[in-house]
Amino acid sequence: MSAPQVGVHESRTDAYLALLVNNSSSDNNISTSSRTVREVSYQDWGRSANFTRAQGAERLDYRLFVSDDETEHPTAHIVAQIGTDGTEGVPGFVHGGLTSTLADTAMGNLAWHAGYKAFTANLNVDFRAPLSPPACVVVDAKIEKTEGRKVYLSADVFEVQEMQDGTLARSNDVVAEATSLFIVMDKAKETAVTTPDTAPQNGASTPRVTNDDIRDHTSTCVASVRETLFSPGWSTIEKDYLKTVWAST
Numbered sequence: 001m002s003a004p005q006v007g008v009h010e011s012r013t014d015a016y017l018a019l020l021v022n023n024s025s026s027d028n029n030i031s032t033s034s035r036t037v038r039e040v041s042y043q044d045w046g047r048s049a050n051f052t053r054a055q056g057a058e059r060l061d062y063r064l065f066v067s068d069d070e071t072e073h074p075t076a077h078i079v080a081q082i083g084t085d086g087t088e089g090v091p092g093f094v095h096g097g098l099t100s101t102l103a104d105t106a107m108g109n110l111a112w113h114a115g116y117k118a119f120t121a122n123l124n125v126d127f128r129a130p131l132s133p134p135a136c137v138v139v140d141a142k143i144e145k146t147e148g149r150k151v152y153l154s155a156d157v158f159e160v161q162e163m164q165d166g167t168l169a170r171s172n173d174v175v176a177e178a179t180s181l182f183i184v185m186d187k188a189k190e191t192a193v194t195t196p197d198t199a200p201q202n203g204a205s206t207p208r209v210t211n212d213d214i215r216d217h218t219s220t221c222v223a224s225v226r227e228t229l230f231s232p233g234w235s236t237i238e239k240d241y242l243k244t245v246w247a248s249t
């Protein structure tokens with residue numbers, strides 16, 4: 001397994017990633033220290049015009065991980081920051097479509113990485129608690145079952161909260177619960193799917209978030225979370241967790 005390709009959010013999102021491992025519980029079997037995950041790099045898609053990547057630090061940024069072990073039950077995980085620019089539905093609250101998109105993205109990618117070239121045919125989302133931007137969330141997706149061309153998946157969205165002592169923790173209260181049915185495409189449709197090599201180049205005009213973008217971020221809440229994540233303490237913890245999560249590091 002090759003080392004993860006780290007992006008500009010290395011310090012922050014790797015700290016979030018630690019939460020995937022740190023907050024294991026009996027009812028959440030994906031977050032065990034024995035599970036290895038690998039990051040699905042933005043680079044893996046070349047410059048494809050991926051909708052969720054056409055955002056910015058003030059809107060949405062995330063990293064995607066899929067389990068990399070030889071398991072019958074692969075999982076996918078997203079750690080995301082939802083900014084304050086254009087992310088609201090009801091004023092003051094994150095648009096449910098954005099939350100749904102993150103769930104769909106985690107489930108869709110899981111399906112594809114498990115070998116199912118499939119479309120979302122049906123997506124159900126129960127919004128359990130409101131989310132206020134800026135927010136940090138973790139999405140955990142898994143495959144429930146498959147029947148012929150049908151792939152049934154589920155995803156839970158949890159908020160990452162900053163504790164009084166400045167540490168981060170994943171809330172046990174779910175923000176949203178999603179279920180979906182993906183249908184493996186028939187051969188005719190398969191030929192229409194652009195691969196990273198042939199994808200349109202319009203992604204080239206999509207600016208990647210830079211460290212300057214992050215530093216320029218003016219939201220006090222996000223700034224506070226960011227400060228925590230960039231702190232030296234987190235760097236140490238991050239390395240320890242990376243050793244656990246990525247066997248090769």
Ligand SMILES: CCCCCCCCCCCCCC(=O)SCCNC(=O)CCNC(=O)[C@H](O)C(C)(C)COP(=O)(O)OP(=O)(O)OC[C@H]1O[C@@H](n2cnc3c(N)ncnc32)[C@H](O)[C@@H]1OP(=O)(O)O
Nearest residue numbers: 104105107108109112118119120121122181183184185186
């Ligand atoms: C290199 C790595 C790249 C990785 C990239 C990862 C990208 C990840 C992207 C991230 C995520 C983003 C993801 C995205 O954005 S996917 C994009 C958004 N989704 C779409 O555009 C899908 C649009 N719909 C269609 O194309 C067709 O309707 C599909 C393909 C879904 C089925 O049409 P098709 O003609 O092929 O199939 P069929 O009609 O013969 O039906 C077959 C069976 O399925 C059952 N059925 C059908 N629909 C439904 C339904 N709604 N509820 C319940 N059941 C349904 C149907 O009854 C039948 O069952 P049965 O009679 O056999 O029992």
